[in-house]
Amino acid sequence: MRVSLARALVTDPKLLLLDEPFAALDEITRRALGEDVHVLWAASRAAIVFVTHNVEEACYMAGRVVVMTPGPGRFAGETIVDGPLPRPPGFRTTAGFRKACEHVSTDLARGMESAAA
Secondary structure (H helix, E strand, O other), X not given: OHHHHHHHHOOOOOEEEEEOOOOOOOHHHHHHHHHHHHHHHHHHOOEEEEEOOOHHHHHHHOOXXXXXXXXXXOEEEEEEOOOOOOOXXXXXXXXXXXXXXXXXXXXXXXXXXXXXX
């Protein structure tokens, strides 16, 4: 995964699309690579679209989380995650992080309800 990220960043892109880049990884490796992505972002300031199905990962990786419904291109909600990027140690234990995760989970449930209707 680190090699794939390096390969993508070598051309100094303005936009980086990451579609579930950590899906096949264990939690320890996933968190380490999340830190690596934050460091790379801080150096390049490229816009990153990070697709994940993991609520906590979304809230940790992004300053803005957009929830989409199962229907194509439908918007279920948006959450702004307060806190600096890259994330400081212990960020996952803060009240702001927990609140953002709860908000994203609510948007996710709303999106599932609208898809079922």
